Amino acid sequence: MNLPIETEDLGKRYGDVRAVEHLSLRVAEGEIYAFLGLNGAGKTTTMRMLLGMIRPTTGYATVLQTRVRLGSREPWESVGYLVEMPHCYPELSVYENLEVARRLHPGVPREAVGRIIERLGLAAYVDRRAGNLSQGNAQRLGLAKALLHSPKLLFLDEPANGLDPAGIVEIRELLLELTREQGVTVFMCSHILAEVSRLAQRIGIIHNGRLLQELNVDELEQNRRRRLLLRARDIESAHRALIAAGQPAEILQDGTIELKSASSVERPDDINCLLVKAGTPPTQLMVEEEELEQYFLRLVGMDGGLQNE
Amino acid sequence: MNNLSDMIWIELRKAIRSRMPLWTALGSLFMPLGITFLIFVSKNPEISQKLGLISAKANLIAYSATDWQSYLGLFGLLIAAGGFILFVLIISWVFGREFSDGTVKDMLAVPVQRSSILLAKFIIVAAWSAALTIVILIAGLIMGAIINLPGGSLSIIFQGSALMVITACLTIVVVMPFALFASAGRGYLLPIGAAFLTLMMTNVVALAGWGEYFPWAVPGLYAQGKSSLALISFLIVFLTGLVGMIATYFWWKYADQSR
Numbered sequence: 001m002n003l004p005i006e007t008e009d010l011g012k013r014y015g016d017v018r019a020v021e022h023l024s025l026r027v028a029e030g031e032i033y034a035f036l037g038l039n040g041a042g043k044t045t046t047m048r049m050l051l052g053m054i055r056p057t058t059g060y061a062t063v064l065q066t067r068v069r070l071g072s073r074e075p076w077e078s079v080g081y082l083v084e085m086p087h088c089y090p091e092l093s094v095y096e097n098l099e100v101a102r103r104l105h106p107g108v109p110r111e112a113v114g115r116i117i118e119r120l121g122l123a124a125y126v127d128r129r130a131g132n133l134s135q136g137n138a139q140r141l142g143l144a145k146a147l148l149h150s151p152k153l154l155f156l157d158e159p160a161n162g163l164d165p166a167g168i169v170e171i172r173e174l175l176l177e178l179t180r181e182q183g184v185t186v187f188m189c190s191h192i193l194a195e196v197s198r199l200a201q202r203i204g205i206i207h208n209g210r211l212l213q214e215l216n217v218d219e220l221e222q223n224r225r226r227r228l229l230l231r232a233r234d235i236e237s238a239h240r241a242l243i244a245a246g247q248p249a250e251i252l253q254d255g256t257i258e259l260k261s262a263s264s265v266e267r268p269d270d271i272n273c274l275l276v277k278a279g280t281p282p283t284q285l286m287v288e289e290e291e292l293e294q295y296f297l298r299l300v301g302m303d304g305g306l307q308n309e
Numbered sequence: 310m311n312n313l314s315d316m317i318w319i320e321l322r323k324a325i326r327s328r329m330p331l332w333t334a335l336g337s338l339f340m341p342l343g344i345t346f347l348i349f350v351s352k353n354p355e356i357s358q359k360l361g362l363i364s365a366k367a368n369l370i371a372y373s374a375t376d377w378q379s380y381l382g383l384f385g386l387l388i389a390a391g392g393f394i395l396f397v398l399i400i401s402w403v404f405g406r407e408f409s410d411g412t413v414k415d416m417l418a419v420p421v422q423r424s425s426i427l428l429a430k431f432i433i434v435a436a437w438s439a440a441l442t443i444v445i446l447i448a449g450l451i452m453g454a455i456i457n458l459p460g461g462s463l464s465i466i467f468q469g470s471a472l473m474v475i476t477a478c479l480t481i482v483v484v485m486p487f488a489l490f491a492s493a494g495r496g497y498l499l500p501i502g503a504a505f506l507t508l509m510m511t512n513v514v515a516l517a518g519w520g521e522y523f524p525w526a527v528p529g530l531y532a533q534g535k536s537s538l539a540l541i542s543f544l545i546v547f548l549t550g551l552v553g554m555i556a557t558y559f560w561w562k563y564a565d566q567s568r
Contacts, residue, residue: 045567051418053566071562077420087411091326100322103315104419145415 002029002065004153004185005050009059011209012045019045020209023059027202030179032186034200036193038300042209043189044084047155050187051081064153077105080151082159086142090131094122094141097130098148105149112148120144121170135162143171147178154178156188160195172199193292207300224290225298228259228268231284232275241278247271312421316429320403324433329402330440337395337441338448340387344380345452352456376460377453381469384449385476385532388442390508392477393528396438396484397504401497403430403437404488404557408495414566423562431488431554435481442477446470472532479528482546486553492560495568524549 005027012019020042027033037043048054050061052068061068066075088097098113117123120140125133130141139162146154159175160168176199178184190196196203197217205212215223232238235255242249242257250258264271268285275282290298324330350356407413416426450466490500511526520526521542528546530538 048567053414053417055563055565070565071423073420073422076418079418081418083414085411087415089323089326089410089412091328092323096322096326100319101415103312103319104416104421106312106315106420 003027003062004029004064005033005061005187007050007059007061010046010049010056010061011058012042012049012054013057018209020049020056020206021058023206023211025204025211025214027185027187029185030183031202032175032179032188032200034196034203035187035189035206036191036196036203036296037189037206038191041191041206043191043206044157045209046206047081047083047157047187047189051079051083051155052076053083077107077149078152079155080146080149080153081155082142082146083155083157086138086145086161088130088138088141088145090129092130093127094130094133095126097141098144101145101148108149112150116144116148119147119174136164136167139163140167150182152184154184154186154188156186158190159188160190160192168195175199193296197292205296205299212299220292220295224292224295225260226265226287226289228264228271229284229286229288230257230259230271230275230282231255232257232280232282234280237278238275238280238282241275241280242271244278245274247274313425313429316421316425317432320429320433323406324403324437327402329399330437333395333399333437333441334444337392337445340391340445341384341448341452344383344387344449345456348380348458349456377458377462377465378460378469380453380458381449381466381473382532382534384445384469385473386529388445388473388477389480389529389532392438392442392445393480393484393508393525394504395441396434396481397487397500399437399441400434400484400487401491401500403434403491405491405494405497405500408492408568409497411568417566424558427488427554427558427561431485434484434488438481438484439477442474446473449473472534476528476532479531479543479546482550483524483528485550486556488557489553489560492557493564 003026005025007023007025010023010025011021013021023042023046025033035043035046045054049056050063050068052070052072055070064075064078089100092100095113095117098116102108102110102113117126120143122137122140122144125137130138133141139159143156143159146156154175156175159171163171175186179186188196188200193203197220200217202214202216203220204214229252230238235251235257239249239251239257242259247259247264248261252258259265259271265287268287272282272285407416450470453461487500487504490503491497494500507525511520511523511529514520514523515526515529520530521538522545524546527538527542530542
């Protein structure tokens with residue numbers, strides 16, 4: 001199986017600081033893999049090691065079946081990237097910045113510049129000095145530079161940064177189209193779980209330089225904690241009825257009953273019947289799912305989150 | 310060395326659009342204009358009396374540039390000191406701006422040899438510095454003619470011009486290591502600070518009599534027409550430039566680029 005990105009025990013230390021350690025990743029062809037972590041978790045250091053900008057202190061990485069080495073000109077012909085901020089030459093126009101990027105990729109035809117300008121919606125800004133672009137358009141220019149030479153593999157650091165909601169949807173659609181229709185592999189970094197869950201097929205969660213968990217998007221749904229919240233006119237009677245039926249229920253401070261068992265969350269209708277038969281029908285019944293951000297913070301140990309059984 | 314012409318195009322376009330060549334050309338014109346102004350002041354006592362302190366400087370310059378030969382020799386010295394600072398500014402901008410603008414990362418994971426990218430930068434620095442030398446020389450010749458300097462024969466002017474151009478070439482070579490300071494210092498501050506320190510050290514070393522072995526003192530000694538300069542001095546200059554370029558290459562190839 002061709003793996004566009006593979007790392008083995010990849011690590012980077014700066015003195016006593018372990019920026020990244022024991023990172024073993026496999027990213028499949030045509031996959032959108034999101035690397036999720038808080039600021040300083042080691043996302044950008046990993047991306048820079050994968051791009052041959054930083055020498056790992058342990059392990060190694062292969063990109064497009066080529067061992068990554070500092071200062072090498074391989075395998076970058078088929079790799080596009082946007083690392084951290086989308087920097088550009090402020091005195092050059094949008095077109096000239098893309099022409100510079102084109103010349104840094106020998107063999108890319110001149111027409112590619114016009115094509116990518118159209119695709120990223122930069123036509124109105126072609127002659128504008130890049131230094132005068134809005135943050136959103138600077139991000140578009142950064143993405144255009146990454147996509148200009150039709151790469152097989154894309155490294156994108158916070159691709160939605162600075163974009164307005166319409167722009168975020170547009171870029172999301174573009175990336176999904178590239179993976180579906182051209183088999184492009186995308187490795188992206190983000191700290192926004194809600195955004196990556198809409199885009200990525202697989203998510204790696206990194207914290208303090210270590211990969212905590214790797215999961216598919218459907219696994220993410222399963223792993224999020226859920227609870228059943230209900231209200232009744234006589235809370236005490238309803239609570240007693242639930243306990244008597246063997247349902248571990250708890251009365252919260254706001255007078256709501258909370259049930260966390262899998263049976264109650266999956267079959268709230270049964271709980272409803274039970275309470276109706278006990279003569280304390282619920283006035284409100286609601287299954288609440290853990291927010292994505294809450295799930296993420298729980299994983300990295302920075303939030304109490306919802307305590308499931 | 311693949312894609313060198315494309316890399317030169319990139320560097321040229323960045324330089325031209327930044328308008329830095331224009332500003333440095335205007336800056337370099339101050340040298341010939343300043344010198345001829347001072348000579349003009351010293352030749353006109355009625356102006357000289359009104360200007361006080363400036364007239365003292367003017368007399369100093371005028372005494373050392375009484376004819377075409379000494380006038381062009383003075384320009385050689387000017388290139389070795391003022392030109393040196395100007396050329397360091399250029400090399401600092403060409404290399405340091407990639408770090409201060411954050412654009413260096415876009416040059417790292419690309420299918421172009423690092424050597425082509427860097428060689429194009431060195432070529433632009435050399436060509437830009439040489440062009441400024443020509444601007445200074447032409448302006449100097451015109452101003453010299455305007456103030457009607459004596460002792461001007463074609464061969465004297467040619468020899469004086471050649472002295473100045475060779476001094477500029479030596480200065481350009483010894484400026485090359487400052488690319489490493491701009492890269493490792495990730496901006497302009499380190500190379501410019503190092504340039505002023507070098508200039509001070511040059512004076513000290515030259516006073517101590519070791520100038521011909523100190524690469525940054527050699528252009529100044531050459532401009533003074535030191536016939537004692539041996540081949541070893543030129544070799545030291547050449548090696549300094551070469552080592553500076555090679556060290557810059559290794560730094561760009563093997564140093565961690567974490568910003």
